[in-house]
Amino acid sequence: MNPPELTTLLPTAQAPSADRLPLGGLLALATAAFITIMTEALPAGLLPQMSHDLGVSQAWIGQLVTMYAIGSLLAAIPLTVATRGWRRRPLLLIAIGGFALVNSVTALSENYWLTLVARLFAGVFAGLLWALLAGYASRMVAPHLQGRAIAVAMLGAPLALSLGVPAGTFLGTVVGWRLSFAVMTGLTLVLLGWVRWQVPDFPGQSAEKRLPVKQVFVLPGVTAVLFVTFTYVLAHNILYTYIAPFVVSAGLTAQIDQVLLVFGLAALVSIWVTGLLIDRRLRSLVLASFALFVLAAVALLLNASSAATVYGAVTLWGLAYGGVPTLLQTALAKAAGDSADTAQSMLVTVWNLGIAGGGVAGGMLLESLGVMSFSWAVLGLMLLGLWVVFNARQQGFPVRH
Template identity: 60%
Template sequence: MSASSNTTTTPGKDTRAAPDGEERQKLPLFALLALATAVFITSLTETLPAGLLPAMSDDLHMSESATGQTVTIYAIGTALTAIPLTAATAAWRRKVLLLTAMAGFAVANTVTAVSSNYGLTMVARFVAGVAAGVAWALLAGYARRMAPVALQGKAIAVAMAGIPLALSLGVPAGTFLGETLGWRTAFVAMTVLTVVLLGWILVAVPDYPGQQAGERPKMLGALRVPGVAPVLFVTLAFVLAHTILYAYVATFLEDLGMGDDTDVVLLVFGAASLLSIWIVGAQIHLRLRSLTIASTLLVAVSAALLAVLSDNTALVYVAALLWGLGWGGVPTLLQTAAGEAGGESADSAQAMLVTLWNVAMAAGGVIGGILLDVVGTDSFPWTMLLLLLPVLVVVVLSRNHGFPAKRLGA
């Protein structure tokens, strides 16, 4: 949940999160790395089937397109349950809720690993998506709550580093493991990592109280808070733009004659994303607005290069670099913006952000598939540009609320 939630107990302070003296300005890295591992597991669980589709479809006796819906059902599970479950569990102790969510991943990945029935596998993937809905609404705010105000942006950046790590390293590693030892082994490995993480959380992550009944805001009431709606719109459009191309990047590169270079292109993208995470973490406390504008422009320039000059192999790599630089810090930027804009309704704003994020991911896969069948892969970068234009306009116009030019405490 968000740092603003501290006002429900001890206004703005928790002695475990921000002790007196010099320790106040230090990040609890061991605990934050546990959250980053949780983010890694959440992201990798969602995307891992993409690299294992042929083997999974053979074992489940389903087509690859049907097996590919294991990714879609995960996103649907998150989108449908993030808001109601966040409301239902608002009073839970935060550590208990985090442990419960991660235990859900252990169960879901174990069932996926042993199941030979398509229906059971889809149920397990839906349960994983439900666990993700709880985790995503919790993790960014948890990271903020563990850090002093001046370091909250860096704390979120550390936690969110699990996303590019999962995409750039986790998916290729999981694919390699699946190809060498079988796809089920990859999901077993995810369960083992999750069990280790549960012990890590028990030892290293501080606990916080939930919200009392009279202090819980209504979920949709957060939409009336100035700044929340612009952040949610930017989330929906930005993630949709990204997903339309990312979900079909292998097909896009294959049509360019670069199918054999897909892993290298994704490695460039992932490395640039990690650099972006570091830059955002270092600067977000002072420059959230300018970093969001810069991220939008970088991804837009990348899309423009792919739209106009994709016949040049070197420029495709440049585009992947710019795309990663622009995209890597976006989860941190948007989670931070939603938490700050939401204020006392930050938990609700985070839950809605998680919901829209996953709606955008699911929609990106569907819209990308339609564009692929009707127009072809050339349409992907142009569609990205069309979606990023209103994103840029909304960020620029939201200078008072949402993406303010002057931030409290900065």
């Protein structure tokens, strides 16, 4: 995400309006985020079907999420650094177009290992796309609208979780998981035309503003935000990647899509509240997010066999998670200043390290200790992250005076 200072890179002819949001372009970015999250998360809702069709265990299907994360983990920083001087829209189109390719391969593949390779490249394109989105949104508006613009661009993520993944899960259950990925390809092709029509082009970052990656990493507050990002995403993905076997253990076998829908709707409420308060209450919102996730984990520990408890905990979890991407990106942009683009690529890397770790750790916990171990893991990680946020009073998550 670019800080306000980077808007000076805009030529005068491309200066954004001071009074309104360019919703056509921002919603195109939100759709790109939607496709990215859908591509990432669909295997979580389709574990049983994909496991049966590809002839591997559900734990191995979980590694499709892991491989996606590894691709982003490996690509985000080097690709972002290598393309800092490129014009933004052609680069954005390349990243989006990659999803049409990899989702087509996934839909057609009969071989688990080919599907795994496709997921790796999906992660590569995702790493590049996530490094672009927040900064793109901030450059499309005047400085005083940047927080709202980023919230609109990030709206695609909770929409994917609330509507897209449940719909894709339902579609995959009724007519086969391959059609879900084929629909994603069609949506991506439409998006390419939308971006070309509605999203403006911007120059890349000038050479004099490019700090080395190591210098950006040690800027005050950057490390704290990245550490908090890792703990939160790791905890989230331990639970989300293996949500299907978790709800089955609670007797909700036929309600996986409904559980995901409740989570996503709560996430939508969360991002709406975040958009309203982020400029004034960033630290408070981050603390509240961790606290809600802790409450959800405690509820699941106390009575995970109750359907009412599961739905209540998932609601708390969704409220906790929905605004987190925007909150952490904003905190990192404030800490990194002019080096926000490079810091954003670090966040993408750490985020996907958390996704990959969640897939691996969740699979190990599932195979060795069972689904009830997820709640203990989530609780421990949340308390650790909450401690870091609480102590990052000066830099990272500063107290507003």
